[in-house]
Each structure stands twice: as C-alpha cells, then as structure tokens.
C-alpha cells in the first residue's frame with residue numbers, strides 16, 4: 001500500500017479520489033490551500049511530499065481567465081515536480097482533458113497542454129488521464145453560454161460527458177498502478193450535440209432557460225469543430241448515463 005498525495009484533494013474529483021484510495025487501503029492525503037499546501041507559492045509542499053510514493057494532481061485554477069489559468073498550471077506544476085523530485089516520488093498522475101493534444105484554440109486547453117508538456121519533459125515517471133467534460137459541469141456550461149436575451153447559445157459540436165465518480169475511479173486506479181509514461185483517454189457512454197446535453201439537463205432540473213443551437217456560439221472562448229471534444233478510438237468508456245446521473249445529482253447550491 002502506498003502513500004499517495006492528492007493535490008486538489010478537497011475538490012470535486014480530488015475528494016472522491018482520496019475516498020477511493022483510502023477504501024483500498026492506501027494512505028491518501030489531500031493537499032490543498034485549505035489543508036496548508038499551496039502549489040503556487042510552494043507553501044507546505046516539501047513537508048507534504050515526505051514519504052510519498054505517488055502524487056496525483058487534480059487541482060484546478062480558481063480563475064479561468066486565460067493568463068491566470070496558464071500561470072496557475074505552469075507555476076504549480078513546476079513547483080510540484082521539483083518538490084516530487086526532491087522527495088523521491090516515483091509517479092506523477094495528472095488529470096487533463098480529451099482534445100488537448102489535437103488542434104484547437106481553447107485558452108483553458110492551452111494551459112492544460114502547457115501542464116502536460118512540463119510533466120512529459122520532466123523525467124518523472126507519469127500517467128496523464130484525459131477525461132471528457134464532467135456531467136457536473138452542465139450548469140457551468142449553461143451559465144457561461146447565456147446571451148443578452150437570457151437564452152443559452154451553444155454549438156452543435158459533440159460532447160461525450162462522464163460522471164465525476166467514474167473519473168475518480170479511473171484516476172484512483174491509475175494512481176495505484178504503474179506509471180504508463182503516456183496518455184489514457186476516458187469518456188462516458190453517450191455522445192450528444194452540446195446544446196442537446198445542456199437542454200436535457202436544464203429541462204430535467206426545471207430550469208426555464210431556452211437552449212439554442214448556434215453555429216457561431218463559442219465554447220470557453222473558442223470556436224470548436226464537431227469532434228474537438230470527442231475521444232479517439234481506444235478510450236476507456238465508463239458506464240454512467242445522463243439519465244442515471246441526473247436524478248442522483250440535483251444542482252449544487
């Protein structure tokens with residue numbers, strides 16, 4: 001059984017990863033600003049790494065503004081990898097996004113690509129888990145896509161979302177295994193045009209906003225192609241469907 005540090009272990013995915021690793025007998029420790037570990041400033045990092053064999057990075061930037069998110073993922077990843085090397089950590093696992101490693105122009109994805117590059121070039125044994133969009137992200141996608149008249153405008157590009165619980169299963173399993181020194185793609189079982197995914201979710205929740213398919217609409221600041229967010233052949237498909245997930249997950253207040 002290993003000592004595994006989960007950076008971002010208080011977050012949506014991180015808290016589930018900590019729980020799953022602990023259930024399997026590992027010593028899983030959540031590291032986040034609220035537990036005294038800040039990967040941006042380096043505060044608490046060296047102490048947190050003591051005796052750890054594996055580090056899982058499921059942290060996220062508090063701001064999604066283009067420069068802030070790039071600064072977050074590059075500075076925090078540099079600090080983390082340096083602290084891991086000093087402490088003799090033998091496996092760095094990071095959660096990233098399906099589509100970061102193919103042509104696209106999404107500012108948030110550029111920051112994740114920079115994070116991945118630092119990891120792959122670090123010399124540290126690693127595993128990169130690329131997940132599709134989380135079901136839990138549904139409300140946020142709607143909120144950022146509202147136009148002046150209150151309707152939600154989304155492209156018809158395909159999305160193949162996955163439940164956070166399934167993402168955490170994949171990340172925990174990867175952390176408990178050997179470094180793959182490569183990429184693993186994971187996704188949910190169904191594809192939807194993005195507007196249909198959000199329309200179904202809002203309707204189920206009784207949210208009265210109208211969702212419009214709009215070819216000019218952007219996704220997080222960029223135009224995307226039909227398959228930009230869709231996994232390649234060979235992705236591992238997890239079972240939870242939207243119809244199963246919705247009734248079990250009322251919106252978080």
Ligand SMILES: NC(=O)c1ccc[n+]([C@@H]2O[C@H](COP(=O)([O-])OP(=O)(O)OC[C@H]3O[C@@H](n4cnc5c(N)ncnc54)[C@H](OP(=O)(O)O)[C@@H]3O)[C@@H](O)[C@H]2O)c1
Nearest residue numbers: 008010011012013032033034038039040059060096133134
């Ligand atoms: N949303 C999606 O659809 C999607 C899809 C694929 C991949 N991802 C990736 O999944 C990862 C996890 O996302 P999530 O939704 O679980 O995140 P989240 O719920 O927002 O949690 C973020 C975590 O990061 C921690 N954190 C923030 N600033 C930090 C710092 N300076 N030092 C250390 N920890 C810090 C937070 O700690 P506090 O609790 O103390 O603030 C929290 O534990 C992200 O890397 C994201 O890129 C997301």
